[in-house]
Amino acid sequence: MSEIKQTFNSSLGKKLIMALTGLFLCTFIIVHVGGNLLLFSNDNGFGFNVYANFLTHFPPIEVIAYILYLSIVVHALYALIITLKNRKARPVGYAVTSKSDATWSSKNMGLLGSILLLFIVIHMSDFWFRYHNDKTMGFKEYRTDLGTGKTTESTYTPPVADFSHSVSTENNVEIVRVKDLHARVVYSFSQLWYVIFYVIAMGALSFHLLHGFQSAFRTLGWVHRKYTPIVYAVGTWFFAVIIPFLFALMPVWYYYQNVIK
């Protein structure tokens, strides 16, 4: 046991934990952005609300969710521990610092990470916490005519207090009743400061992953002339451009649709 402790307490072991939790969070945001693309489907939140219900009621995903929360906490905590140790390694700084080859993002991972942590706290308290605990959150009823495929929606008032969701079919009409998280999305993304904060946070995500994704591979010792260029390309284009862009587009799109238009 002490050897395990010694391994993960070493400078390389701590970085290994950062790399592994970081890469796990990278895989999570792929799923997250994929699912949230449902926000762009013009269906009054039908797809999105069913998806949100699925995520919170499918046991394997609930288990992974707890690993995810733990990863965020460990990633942030270890970042803090490593940063404090790094600060201690240079108690007196230089009077003159010059422009170096090191990228801006690589030198500001702590700042970028702090912005992201603040974002995660606000984001989760607004959506995750409310979805789980807000008793005032409304319900929607979606009636889909299985013959024509047409869906109509209406608000639904549950008969019992602890109602979560229901799916039933009556007279060739599928009735889905779920919590209306989509309404919260519409509300949140109609506030300008909120939209701006989300866009800034996604900018931070972009720069954080621009360095973080490829750096994790270096920390794991996976550097190779064959696959390192692929790691760089994926880290840059997929994780630092496409994913933050899609995420940032969501609040901007909703603000445009519901406020400007």
Add this chain to the structure above:
Amino acid sequence: MYLILDTNYLIQNLKEMSNGNMNLTLKVWRQKNAQTSGKFVSYKAENISPDMSFLEMLDVVNEGLTHKGDEPINFDHDCREGICGMCSLYINGHPHGPKRGVTTCQLHMRTFHDGETITIEPWRASAFPVVKDLAVDRSAFDRIQQAGGYVSVNTGVTTDGNALLIPKVIADEAFNSATCIGCGACVAACKNASAMLFVSAKITQLGLLPQGQPERYSRVQSMVAQMDEEGFGSCTNTGACEAECPKEIKLTNIARMNNDFLSAKLFREEEIHEAKH
């Protein structure tokens, strides 16, 4: 036409030879010893030839200080040809000055211009305490080396060199890493004062060659443990060390060290069994 051009060139050259000496202002970190706090002191460096090395310029300044009865500026130096790793100096925000791939002793004053103010600081790291002025104690590197940066060789007859086959690319990689002179510029350049470029160069140099194989995985563990013990920071993979290294040691070495370390801790045969040593 050619004659005119040549004459101009000659005149230019003559001017530089007679007149090209520089006057500089130095802002130098002065610190009596590790216990006292230091401060910057400005000095004039006058009539400095652009052909002097940076250390020769400091020698001239020190001679002036000695004549005036002042304490000369203390700095580390030895071979003055870029191979011993003794010289240091953080010059205008760069370890070993602004030029790439050279040590301070190989840095010529023509890199600077007349009238320039040059700030000279010691390496800054808690593991490298200031001894005096610009000289720092780099014995932390010696202790890391002593922890495992060697190959244990049994006595006996010399084996035939050709009997040990080493691929060219491996030999080159090991040799490139072996050019590390242990000056500590990587620590000085790193925002975390991390020694990982140095340690990984030593690990690579020995770990890639057949002679270094038997101790490869115990070496990486003991050297990393000593590195942590000395209080160096962690690696953020910014690559500042690689850019400032006078011997242009590659960042790839750090990845190799990480790989060897994880491999040693988790997968190596030597570590699977209960320790018998």
